[in-house]
Amino acid sequence: MAARKPDPVQSALDFERSIVELEQKIGDLQELAEHTRMDLTDEVRPLRELRDKLLRQIYSSLTPWQKVRLARHPLRPITTDYVNLIFEDVIELHGDKAFADDKAILTAFARLGDERLMLVAHRKGKTTEERLAANWGCAHPEGYRKALLKMKLAEKFGLPIVTLINTPGAYPGIGAEERGQASAIARNILEMSKLRVPVISCVIGEGGSGGALGIGVCDHLMILEYAYYSVISPEGCAAILWKNSDRAEQAATALKITSRDLERLGLVDEVVPEPLGGAHGDHLKTAITVRDRILSRIKELRKLPLADLLSRRHERYRRIGNGEDLVQAVLEARARGGRAPEERVEAPAGSTQGAEGEGAEPRGEERPSGA
Amino acid sequence: MAWVRFRKKDMPGGLWTNCPSCGEMMFTKDLVAHFLVCPKCSFHMTATVDDWIKFVADPRSFEELYTDLKPVDRLDFKDKISYGEKLAKTAEKAKRLEAVTIGTARVGGRDVVLGIMDFKFLGGSMGVVVGEKVTIAVEMALERGVPLIMICASGGARMHEGALSLMQMAKTCAALARLDQAGGLYISVLTNPTTGGVTASFATMADVILAEPGALIGFAGPRVIQNTIKQDLPEGFQRAEFLLDRGQIDSIVTRDKLKDTLFRCMQYLRPVDPAELQPVAAADLEAASSISSNGQEGKGRKDKESAKKAKKGERAARKEAERGEKGRPDAGEQDESDSAGEKRDKSKKKEK
Known part of the structure; x- marks a missing residue:
């Protein structure tokens, strides 16, 4: 796969430009040094220091929107890169055995270090041709069904599952709707919640809504530092709430979609740091970090008895997003059999129906809270 | 029928309501009695x-x-x-x-x-x-x-x-x-x-x-x-x-x-016996899944379950037979949750 390498200067984001220019200068100097056999170390060193300083400066104050753009960076490592760099003995398994082979999702046997596993990953493609075939990482229902089929296969033979998430979202098209995009995603979510093998997911770039979650229900969710995970694309959100997709920058901030925000909200388990300057600056280093982290998690999860693994995953999603207040409110409501507190001052008017209801069976005791 | 998108003003409110699809004017009270379905074009209102x-x-x-x-x-x-x-x-x-x-x-x-x-x-x-x-x-x-x-x-x-x-x-x-x-x-x-x-x-x-x-x-x-x-x-x-x-x-x-x-x-979709659709405690479900997939994990549970089963033997056996008729493929799991059913609350207390 000799993909044409995109030009680093051309693909540089606006806020990266000064760095890329410096890097070019450093590169030129080094080339010159090689050609002329002159010692230019003293010339190069300050430039490098300047670059590092700039990098630190820029990367320590990235806005959420800048992070979204990093997650979509044309040079950012994608599934193909991870497959080439860290996965070995890969055997791709095609097709949903019903309709088609969706190129937007890769499913394959793969070995990571000493672990054989099932790899399920969004695929965006490197070349224009690949990108077209993969719909820029937007999967169709057959992609999700293929993923489920292979995950079931992994379950049957006790292979842990690793999913790499990188999609702008599930494909919104006529065929996708006709073939049940929604129920394909829902089915995956439901089935993944009870897979009897460890499932580890890592958001490596874009975590676009249901399309991401469709292969993202797991025991351990990792996210790269400059990846994002959102309920809707910032552009989509801006178009709906601000009636103007140019407000994407604002929406990106409001949606709290950066890795650190998600960590704070308790939605991701682990933020995987990227090299200074982002994953696209050092594919290998990023990939190795991802590999090591996934491996150590697989080993931890393997130690859990199956019943614990399953109940842990269930609990993880049972509690997900529940703030302390809600947990408390549910507990209290449960204790009252779900009924509103006696003094009905605050009770909404619609609930008067309930006062007359005799339908409810008497409930001696409540199940201890699942939360 | 022309497909019409939902609009706020389409919601019945006043004495008279216009069908958002065909424009038919109806007495709101009648409309509500008709399940908010237009009698003329059968448009289903919100x-x-x-x-x-x-x-x-x-x-x-x-x-x-x-x-x-x-x-x-x-x-x-x-x-x-x-x-x-x-x-x-x-x-x-x-x-x-x-x-x-x-x-x-x-x-x-x-x-x-x-x-x-x-x-x-x-x-x-x-x-x-x-x-x-x-x-x-x-x-x-x-x-x-x-x-x-x-x-x-x-x-x-x-x-x-x-x-x-x-x-x-x-x-x-x-x-x-x-x-x-x-x-x-x-x-x-x-x-x-x-x-x-x-x-x-x-x-x-x-x-x-x-x-x-x-x-x-x-x-x-x-x-x-x-x-x-x-x-x-x-x-x-x-x-x-x-x-x-x-x-x-x-x-x-x-x-x-x-x-x-x-x-x-x-x-x-109704069980033959009303007791059929037994409430199942989450923990029992897990036990069920652990047994059918992994012998060692479920063993302890299995013993407990069989003890329970002995107690409720007759009833469980009957229900099992009924399940068999229905031919559910996951009889193992069912069987498990089955015996757990009614005893759930008591066993929960015991576990505590």
Whole structure:
């Protein structure tokens, strides 16, 4: 796969430009040094220091929107890169055995270090041709069904599952709707919640809504530092709430979609740091970090008895997003059999129906809270 | 029939109501008695939560539960106004705190758990509390061993709660997985419109999926699709009839026949013995799964279970025979939850 390498200067984001220019200068100097056999170390060193300083400066104050753009960076490592760099003995398994082979999702046997596993990953493609075939990482229902089929296969033979998430979202098209995009995603979510093998997911770039979650229900969710995970694309959100997709920058901030925000909200388990300057600056280093982290998690999860693994995953999603207040409110409501507190001052008017209801069976005791 | 998008002014309010589809003017009172369906063109108008209770539940049988769970602005979200403000305004208008109402009811005399979504409440969007209430409804159906009926209407996951909303898809589906494993019945009714994260989670994961005529049902909204593919959408695209034709739903049911259909479905999907649909405790389910997959893990549990079984021997054996008739492939799991059924509460206490 000799993909044409995109030009680093051309693909540089606006806020990266000064760095890329410096890097070019450093590169030129080094080339010159090689050609002329002159010692230019003293010339190069300050430039490098300047670059590092700039990098630190820029990367320590990235806005959420800048992070979204990093997650979509044309040079950012994608599934193909991870497959080439860290996965070995890969055997791709095609097709949903019903309709088609969706190129937007890769499913394959793969070995990571000493672990054989099932790899399920969004695929965006490197070349224009690949990108077209993969719909820029937007999967169709057959992609999700293929993923489920292979995950079931992994379950049957006790292979842990690793999913790499990188999609702008599930494909919104006529065929996708006709073939049940929604129920394909829902089915995956439901089935993944009870897979009897460890499932580890890592958001490596874009975590676009249901399309991401469709292969993202797991025991351990990792996210790269400059990846994002959102309920809707910032552009989509801006178009709906601000009636103007140019407000994407604002929406990106409001949606709290950066890795650190998600960590704070308790939605991701682990933020995987990227090299200074982002994953696209050092594919290998990023990939190795991802590999090591996934491996150590697989080993931890393997130690859990199956019943614990399953109940842990269930609990993880049972509690997900529940703030302390809600947990408390549910507990209290449960204790009252779900009924509103006696003094009905605050009770909404619609609930008067309930006062007359005799339908409810008497409930001696409540199940201890699942939360 | 011309397909008409939902508009606020389409909702019946005054003495007279115009059909948003054919323009027919009707006496509102008559209209309500006719399930808010236009007698001329049979357009199904948007019904309120209270209307739905009347349409589906036996008179005075609905008891609304978990009314006081209140959404919070966890993200400090602000577009034109803050999410908190928006919530307060919406709640005041809707006279409810969230976009879903859950409770217990009877349908044709059968106990059910009923959930009703309200599209007028921020587009029926699913945030944390909606996800929580749907999950509680699923768990109630599981614990009580009664069918779950969800009347769905939603624009999808709620943007104002960000990825917290997204994860509610997983929360509700994980709960449904358990209801399904326990053999519980879940029927969903997709009304206009049901799209996005709700369609891509609990709405389509029912044992039986019914839809209202003309209801817009899909993953992506039609405008998003149009903007993506830059083509005109086919006639009737994403409407219930379109989905039925493409094999995505079980049946389209007019509103006047809905309650009857629900009841008749429940008659078919009804255990021979009322004790059949035993409430199953979560822990027992896990034990069941651990045994069938992994001999060593389940062993301890198995011993416990067999002890229980000895106690309830006769009854369990009878029920097992019934299960056999039904020919469920996962008899092992069933068997497990079976003996757990009635003893659940006692054993729970013991474990404590």
